[in-house]
Amino acid sequence: MMKSRTYVRCWMALVAGVCLCVSSQLLAAPPKLSVVDPADVGMDAKRLAEIDRIVEEGLARGNMPGAVVLVGRHGGIAFRKAYGQKQLEPEKAPMTIDTVFDMASITKPMATATSVMKLIEEGKLGLDDPVSKYIPEFAANGKDVITIRDLLTHQSGLIADNSINDYAGTPEESYKKIAALPFKEPHRSKFIYSDVNFITLGRIVEVVSGQDVNKFARATFYEPLGMSETGYLPDDDLKKRAAPTEKRNDAWMQGEVHDPRAYRLEGVAGHAGLFSTVQDIAVYAQMMLNGGEYGGVRVLKPETVKLMTTPNPLPGGRGVRGLGWDMRTGYSINRGDRLSDKAFGHGGFTGTVLWIDPELDLFFVFLSNRVHPNGKGSVNQLAGRIASTIGLSITDAEVPGKVLTGLDVLRRDRFEPLKGRKIGLITNQTGIASDWTNEVKLLHEAKELELKVLFSPEHGFQGKLDQSNIGNSKDEATGLPVFSLYGETRSPTTESLAGLDTIVFDIQDIGARFYTYPSTMANAMQAAAKHGLKFVVLDRPNPINGADVEGPVLDEGKQTFIGFHTLPIRHGMTVGELALMYKEEKGLTLDLQIIKCEGWKRGDYFDATGLPWVNPSPNMRNLSEALLYPGVGMVEYTNVSVGRGTDRPFELFGAPWLDAVKFAAALNAAKLEGVRFMPVKFTPTAAKFPKQECQGVDIIVTDRLKLKPVRLGLTLVQVLRRDYPNDWKPDGLEKLLLNQAALDALLAGKTPLDVEAANEEALTGFLRRRQSFLIY
Structure with missing residues (x-):
């Protein structure tokens, strides 16, 4: 009997132990996510490593004392790292992965x-x-x-x-x-x-x-x-x-x-x-x-x-x-521009950021105590740059299909948005469909609408003129009048708008503030508002991508035709998005419609679109020149040649008084990412120094994803000011810079990083404004 009882007790204890073990397993917390090889979750480790550079730059500027960054994808952690200090006062203490954050x-x-x-x-x-x-x-x-x-x-x-x-x-x-x-x-x-x-x-x-x-x-x-x-x-x-x-x-x-x-x-x-x-x-x-x-x-x-x-x-x-989640508002500058439209996230005042993207199966965490020790740190823009870098690092994303411009979409939809309309079309040689069909021909032959007049911007209807006053003309193919918006007037006149109920704008921009086509659009929008006309923008991609934003923001009160609005030099917007911003921020009462591109993503450069390249202007001949233009073009009103009058505008830079070898060495010593400088001689046939031999540099883009073209332009100014104080004349720099603080800093010998740091608050303000108008 005792043996039997002992056996029963042992059996019950065994069962209880098993039950306890099973219960413990059921109640045990799930394991934390593990760090994995980035390649195993479709990410490029080298691209992710660029996060180091962005954070270290932020630490150097005092954006925050330290930070922890984590990137997760496909159920694993592709990147996790602590930077800097979690505490600066009363004594320093290093940031660690397990730091607890408010x-x-x-x-x-x-x-x-x-x-x-x-x-x-x-x-x-x-x-x-x-x-x-x-x-x-x-x-x-x-x-x-x-x-x-x-x-x-x-x-x-x-x-x-x-x-x-x-x-x-x-x-x-x-x-x-x-x-x-x-x-x-x-x-x-x-x-x-x-x-x-x-x-x-x-x-x-x-x-x-x-x-x-x-x-x-x-x-x-x-x-x-x-x-x-x-x-x-x-x-x-x-x-x-x-x-x-x-x-x-x-x-x-x-x-x-x-x-x-x-x-x-x-x-x-x-x-x-x-x-x-x-x-x-x-x-x-x-x-x-x-x-x-x-x-x-x-x-x-x-x-x-x-x-x-x-x-x-x-x-x-x-x-x-x-x-409860942010998606796209003025508070979304910390999301970057390469997450999908399905991304949701939030930021925190103390310097914390979380974004989750179901389409990319990805999340991004940035934790800092940017308010330590004095409340003056700033991390939203920096976090947005990290998020964009993370987006660029994805290697298994779906390959995009061919992009349709607004014109392609309009034609596909049988011109329905313009049905019954009497149209005035603002365009130039870039107004073509993706199969090269001429836009004027398409709209002129369309039975759904009536194309009555044409308007042309700077460089004229064919985009071949390089003069400051262009007269009216006639389109030989259709016999339609062409009213110049870069002549005696830069806005449509009452006479030119007679009999119209709609203005359509379709011109390829290149993404720099001082490129004048968006200014022409803005003037025409004001005229349309004044006369009660509908305004339709046939959107096109930003060829140098719609994600990267850079450069001094134009000072309020300094608006000109080559600086129409308070934008940074590289604004990262399409003309359709700019139109939405102009309407809202200029207070226009206007019936505005944007016919969006399809298939374009903000991080795409023009060569990812499958669209044909047409020179937007006589000296904008390829994508590399368009990418360099926001920086190199910034300096062209001073006494230097930016390559106009050569077959390589904006890729060649120099002057007769420069020492090519010395200048190239100084620029390379600045260690700008994504670009190298090679000493050359060249002789322009027009523009600055015609038929004079110039010494200077051939600007070679080695990695466009790392290149910051405006920083390149600021570095050109820094080296010219420092090494050629008697030869280089800064007169004219302000004409395109249009930012007094940046001009004063550059003339005082400040570095490009100093200029960028001083501009950070204004740039953050622009990014916040910009968020509300992004449509891609």
Whole structure:
């Protein structure tokens, strides 16, 4: 009997042990993502290594004390690295992979919005329910119309941040003051990125679930996914690993929320307060890419993730957002320009960035404490450059098909957008379809419309003239009059517009601010607005890509025909996108329609489009010259030759008084990426120094993906100013630079990097403005 009992006890213990083992396996957290060979996930390691250069440049400029960067793709980590210092004061401490960061506004999607979506999934919240259903006092001042969706997409009309004095009491008192707020703008009339929206959402999570957003998100998402280093109010061990931000009450904030409103809400709020590490965020990002599941643990349904990341158009056409996520708005400059239209992400005030791209099966994490030690760092533009580099590193992306220009699309669609219209067409020799068919012939023969007159820009209708005053003419093929917009007038006259109801613009631009075709378009847009005419742009690709943006931003008040708007020298936009910007920022009341290209991606250069090259102007003869033009062309109003009058304009640069060998050596010593300089002699036949032998350089592009043409131009100026102070005359430099601070810095002997650093705030402002008008 004893033996039998002993046997039973042993058997029960064995069964219990097995059950415990199985239970432990079932409850065990999923493993973290592993670092893999980039090639195994379709990425180029050499391209990814360029992230080092971008970050080191940012560290040198003081953009941040340090950073951690991680790139994930196809379920693995292709790149992960820590840079610089996590702490500069009171003493230095190195940045490490496991540094804990104050995520700031990434709290909004990663904690609050994800929690809200879970409650919607469970049927405890309705996306289009009024907020007052859950917080009755919120209905004050007519706010009963505001819905959960409005808060998630920042269309509530509420103020961005209410007074810090509203948070002087208990959290309950603070929530009551938020509920009593009036509208800042009419409901759904304007996109206002608002912390108030997400503080309110955090409160709703607490009301509906019975747990604050900290406890709910931890129990529902972070713990099941094994994200043990993610949450509000980090414990002492995590605090020790945290990157400090600034001082509060003479003590460094380390593991203590930086945001003052979240701090007064006892560290837990819907808009800020979350802390995390790069490895934990990688798990979260992979869960989103997997449709709500990671490592066998499902925390959201696929349809919930889809709903959360579906684009919601914003009022006034000012971009799109997901539910809690940014997609394309003025806040998206940290996404770069080579992610797909399906990408969603967010940034945080402290210097944090997360972007997730389902189409590319990729995510990108950039974590810094850019506010340490003095709040003056800036990382959004830098993070955007890293994101663009990551996009370039993808090797297994689908090969793009042939690009259709706006004209190709118009013809394919049988001219439907112009049906019944009386047209005035602004074009030149670049107005051809992808099969070389002449645009004037196409529109003249189209029965759906009536082409009545033609307009020509600089260089004339055939693009062969290089003079400052071009007269009117006639198109011999059709007999139509050609009114010059580069002669006695640079805008269509009332007489030339007689009998028209539509102006169509179709000219190939090259992507530099001082190329005048977009100025011609802008003048014509103003004339169309004045006369009540429709304006249609047949868009074409930016040949030097629509991703890279560079150079001093034109100073307000210095607009000219060769500098029509406050753009950087290389703007990274198509003429269609510029038209949208001109209409909005010039306040034009205009019926504007953009017929988009199809198949073009922002990172594509012209040779990836399959489209035929036609010289846009007499001295723009190939893609290399177009790429060099924003930098080399910048200097051409000074006493140098940029190769006009030779067969290699903008690839040759020199003057009779230069020493070619010395000049080439000085330029090569600058170690500009993507370009080399070879000493040469050449003799222009026209333009500057006709029939005079010049010494100078042959500019050879070795890697266009690394080349920064405007930095090249700034380096030309630096070397000329330093080595040829008596020969080089800077008079005329301002004519195209149109930025006083940059001009003063260059004439004072500052380096190109100094000029770029001084321009960073203005360039960041432009990038933010630009986001709303991007259509590719």
